Amino acid sequence: MDALTTIMGSAMRQTAPLAFASCGEYTAERSGTLNISIEGMMLGGAFFGVVGTAVTDTVVGGLVLGSFVGLLVAVVHANFSHRLSANTFVVGLSLNALMLGLTSFLLESTDFSSRRAGVLEIPLLKEIPVLGEALFSNRWPFYLLVVVIPLTRFLVDRTRWGLEVRSVGEDPQAADVTGIDVNKRRRQSLYYCGLMSGLGGAYLSVAEVGLFNQNMVAGGGFLVNAAVIFGAWRLGGTLAGCLLFGTAASVQLALPALGHTITPQLLIALPYVLALATMVAFARRGRQPAALAQPFERGIA
Amino acid sequence: MLRTHRLAAAALAALLALTTAACADNAEESSTGDGGSGGGRETSEGTQPDTNGDGKVVIGVISPGDTDDGQYYEDFLVPARPYIEEQGWELTIIDQVNPADALTQARNLCRQGADMVALAAVELKDALPAADEDVCADSVFTIFGDAEDQLSPSAAQATGQTVETQYLTGVAAGLVLQSQGGTTAGFVGGPELDFAVVSASAFERGMQSVLPDAELLVTYTGDFDDSGKAREATSSQIGSGATLIYAYLGGATDAAASAALEGGALAISPGTDKCDDGEGRYGIASMFASGGYFLNMLNDFAEGDITVGETTVYEVGPDNETPGAKICTDVVEGGDELQAQLEEVAAGIADGSVDVGER
Numbered sequence: 194m195d196a197l198t199t200i201m202g203s204a205m206r207q208t209a210p211l212a213f214a215s216c217g218e219y220t221a222e223r224s225g226t227l228n229i230s231i232e233g234m235m236l237g238g239a240f241f242g243v244v245g246t247a248v249t250d251t252v253v254g255g256l257v258l259g260s261f262v263g264l265l266v267a268v269v270h271a272n273f274s275h276r277l278s279a280n281t282f283v284v285g286l287s288l289n290a291l292m293l294g295l296t297s298f299l300l301e302s303t304d305f306s307s308r309r310a311g312v313l314e315i316p317l318l319k320e321i322p323v324l325g326e327a328l329f330s331n332r333w334p335f336y337l338l339v340v341v342i343p344l345t346r347f348l349v350d351r352t353r354w355g356l357e358v359r360s361v362g363e364d365p366q367a368a369d370v371t372g373i374d375v376n377k378r379r380r381q382s383l384y385y386c387g388l389m390s391g392l393g394g395a396y397l398s399v400a401e402v403g404l405f406n407q408n409m410v411a412g413g414g415f416l417v418n419a420a421v422i423f424g425a426w427r428l429g430g431t432l433a434g435c436l437l438f439g440t441a442a443s444v445q446l447a448l449p450a451l452g453h454t455i456t457p458q459l460l461i462a463l464p465y466v467l468a469l470a471t472m473v474a475f476a477r478r479g480r481q482p483a484a485l486a487q488p489f490e491r492g493i494a
Numbered sequence: 495m496l497r498t499h500r501l502a503a504a505a506l507a508a509l510l511a512l513t514t515a516a517c518a519d520n521a522e523e524s525s526t527g528d529g530g531s532g533g534g535r536e537t538s539e540g541t542q543p544d545t546n547g548d549g550k551v552v553i554g555v556i557s558p559g560d561t562d563d564g565q566y567y568e569d570f571l572v573p574a575r576p577y578i579e580e581q582g583w584e585l586t587i588i589d590q591v592n593p594a595d596a597l598t599q600a601r602n603l604c605r606q607g608a609d610m611v612a613l614a615a616v617e618l619k620d621a622l623p624a625a626d627e628d629v630c631a632d633s634v635f636t637i638f639g640d641a642e643d644q645l646s647p648s649a650a651q652a653t654g655q656t657v658e659t660q661y662l663t664g665v666a667a668g669l670v671l672q673s674q675g676g677t678t679a680g681f682v683g684g685p686e687l688d689f690a691v692v693s694a695s696a697f698e699r700g701m702q703s704v705l706p707d708a709e710l711l712v713t714y715t716g717d718f719d720d721s722g723k724a725r726e727a728t729s730s731q732i733g734s735g736a737t738l739i740y741a742y743l744g745g746a747t748d749a750a751a752s753a754a755l756e757g758g759a760l761a762i763s764p765g766t767d768k769c770d771d772g773e774g775r776y777g778i779a780s781m782f783a784s785g786g787y788f789l790n791m792l793n794d795f796a797e798g799d800i801t802v803g804e805t806t807v808y809e810v811g812p813d814n815e816t817p818g819a820k821i822c823t824d825v826v827e828g829g830d831e832l833q834a835q836l837e838e839v840a841a842g843i844a845d846g847s848v849d850v851g852e853r
Binding site for chain 2: 403411443458
């Protein structure tokens with residue numbers, strides 16, 4: 194296996210969980226919610242992905258349960274933020290801490306046998322030089338992205354629901370005047386985010402690693418936030434951001450194996466340095482949803 | 495507005511009062527206690543094992559890792575738990591402690607009546623000054639891990655020979671690589687800490703003593719427990735030709751070993767003997783976990799024989815016991831013959847005829 198193939202293969206594996214979650218976060222941010230509880234959603238999805246797999250003895254069961262737990266976290270977040278008008282950042286941070294503690298506690302009190310999704314190789318396409326192995330020889334849940342990405346594009350850009358979601362993210366007062374239930378749309382987009390983030394977490398534990406360990410998302414949720422900013426609130430750009438961070442993480446692990454001696458601390462910090470640089474360089478470049486992170490209360494302009 | 499200001503002023507005053515009180519407490523705790531005396535340490539109230547004379551024996555353990563990780567940090571407690579239960583003592587565990595918090599946690603254990611404070615790894619050495627504080631005057635401090643120099647005159651210390659053990663593990667790796675026809679091994683570590691760097695270096699020297707042209711790929715993932723990164727690092731090393739992976743990790747060890755097996759490579763287990771894991775993932779066991787040393791220390795404690803200010807160094811020998819290394823003879827083809835060669839090297843290390851290089 195040559196160096197480029199090694200890095201590309203690793204990059205795809207590291208990108209996939211971020212890509213699932215970013216489809217959800219993209220939708221949430223377009224509705225005006227800056228959701229910082231993705232980390233908690235992914236962590237819950239990762240743990241209960243393993244639980245679901247062990248209980249049902251199928252990887253599908255793990256992915257479904259993981260997604261459902263992500264959705265549950267989103268239900269809590271959405272109702273606190275967009276029904277009870279609690280500060281969304283405080284709710285998000287609290288949920289992250291709660292999920293870290295809860296999954297750590299459950300990990301110590303339970304014991305599950307691990308199981309991992311099988312590898313699916315696409316004949317012929319796998320033979321394409323450099324990219325073939327990386328894109329077409331993966332654990333089968335990886336290919337769910339082929340469904341999730343177009344689905345997200347369709348939901349947000351091609352449906353009436355998506356139009357309303359975008360409108361409440363741009364001008365919630367105007368949307369409200371036209372009869373759109375602003376907070377309901379925001380809650381719904383958060384539910385979708387929870388579902389996708391839970392799926393991303395479950396993918397990580399059930400497909401890539403085959404087990405759960407404490408804090409296994411390790412900041413991936415925050416990288417998803419940065420990816421949406423990097424992508425200037427466009428789905429394609431967001432996914433490109435995920436690929437950038439996934440590649441940075443894979444370079445961190447692949448370069449030493451390829452015989453390149455670089456300070457490990459620098460390599461470990463690389464994805465996060467990139468995320469910070471992204472914030473600085475791109476935060477003002479794209480036109481963010483005008484009402485992003487602004488709570489909506491009817492009658493208060 | 496006025497009311498808000500009054501509230502803020504009251505809160506500030508309360509905060510200042512609390513801070514002042516906290517400073518006063520710290521000053522008291524920082525004064526030197528009676529640590530450092532030799533022999534079975536007599537404390538203000540009693541002698542070992544009930545050093546605080548409260549009628550019960552509490553063993554407090556502070557660990558930097560997860561003591562349920564199924565790996566190195568859990569192994570520290572495996573031999574000790576039944577012994578403590580048998581003695582009718584209490585066990586208090588504080589795990590996943592950041593080294594920066596170790597000192598505070600040691601004081602907390604002392605306040606809660608711990609007769610022995612056991613620091614499970616040298617990463618927690620910053621907790622040792624607590625042994626000299628009044629708050630810990632009735633507790634005996636012990637520390638385990640890779641440090642042969644005495645870290646504190648007020649603590650009893652136990653360690654294996656780190657460099658010798660890792661060198662011997664490297665020799666085992668060289669022998670296995672030679673039998674496989676391979677020339678490349680991988681070392682997947684967590685954070686790039688001093689003891690990990692020393693271990694990797696000694697391991698490489700040992701490997702190259704058998705196969706001078708052998709190459710060691712070293713990757714630090716930054717986290718002993720991040721299974722995802724451990725898997726990716728292992729896969730990358732296998733992609734670069736490694737056929738033997740030293741998973742120098744904690745909770746992520748099994749994930750790395752599974753990735754090695756999937757890639758057609760064998761893994762080296764860190765700390766304890768995992769040759770019989772049932773899946774054939776491990777080809778070599780590097781045995782340096784401190785669980786046995788802790789058990790011996792507890793035994794001394796029960797007999798009142800712990801001497802603070804002394805370090806017990808467990809030496810590598812040809813006995814297949816900790817510290818040391820062994821080849822998993824059921825997994826490695828021709829393992830018995832390789833094991834015999836390894837034992838010869840171990841005997842050479844024990845009698846000084848094998849030079850393990852810089853310490």
